[in-house]
Amino acid sequence: MICHRCGSYCSESNRACPGCGLDLPARGSARHERLETPPSPSSGSVVGYAGFWRRAAALVLDRLVLGFVNLFLFVSYALLVSAEPDSEDMKEIVLASAIFGFLLRWLYHTVMESSPLQATLGKAALGILVTDERGGRISPARANGRYWAKILSAIPLGFGFLMAGFTARRQALHDLLAGTLVVRK
Numbered sequence: 300m301i302c303h304r305c306g307s308y309c310s311e312s313n314r315a316c317p318g319c320g321l322d323l324p325a326r327g328s329a330r331h332e333r334l335e336t337p338p339s340p341s342s343g344s345v346v347g348y349a350g351f352w353r354r355a356a357a358l359v360l361d362r363l364v365l366g367f368v369n370l371f372l373f374v375s376y377a378l379l380v381s382a383e384p385d386s387e388d389m390k391e392i393v394l395a396s397a398i399f400g401f402l403l404r405w406l407y408h409t410v411m412e413s414s415p416l417q418a419t420l421g422k423a424a425l426g427i428l429v430t431d432e433r434g435g436r437i438s439p440a441r442a443n444g445r446y447w448a449k450i451l452s453a454i455p456l457g458f459g460f461l462m463a464g465f466t467a468r469r470q471a472l473h474d475l476l477a478g479t480l481v482v483r484k
Contacts, residue, residue: 347483349427351464354471354481360421365407369400405446413442426484434482441477448473 309316309323316323349357373396382388411419417428417436429445431437437445452459452472459472468480 348469349422349425349463349481349483350469351461353425353427353483354422354463355460357419357421357425357427360424361407361419364420365400365403369396369403372396372399408446409439409442412445413437413439422481427481428484430480430482432478432480434480437477437479441479445473445477445479448476451476 313323315321373392376395377389377392380388380392382392408419412422412429413436415436416423417430422428429437429442431441449459452462461471463469463471463474463481466475470480474480
């Protein structure tokens, strides 16, 4: 388990955090969840939070993967119906592709970040995962809330995303609102 106050690694047998003395939840309680692959105590025992650039690179990888999937489906369907470039069919395919891409991103982030992997493919490739503030796996509802909170991160010229480079636990605005952390494995 990871202490949400100081980021120290706490073994299952600890009743309090060895770093700051915070009382830890009892094992088996509803609030007690742990990382699937906790950091080893010999590695310094402090969690490494994923910074802005690592997270940005993961987002670029995810967008490439999802863009490829959407483009493949778009081209396949356009060829299947023999749509002409300036036809009304092509306009409908473009609209359907945009809607599908939006739904694909939403489901992808929500399902992957709440899965046992705790990461999208881009995050997993860069060795980072999404946790709750105690280091546990997030629920699908929290992953969904985190996704929609990204709208608020984007509204003020992306300032909410930039916060990940300046906050103590490298949290963007959507992480603060959803009560999540993005940590290195």
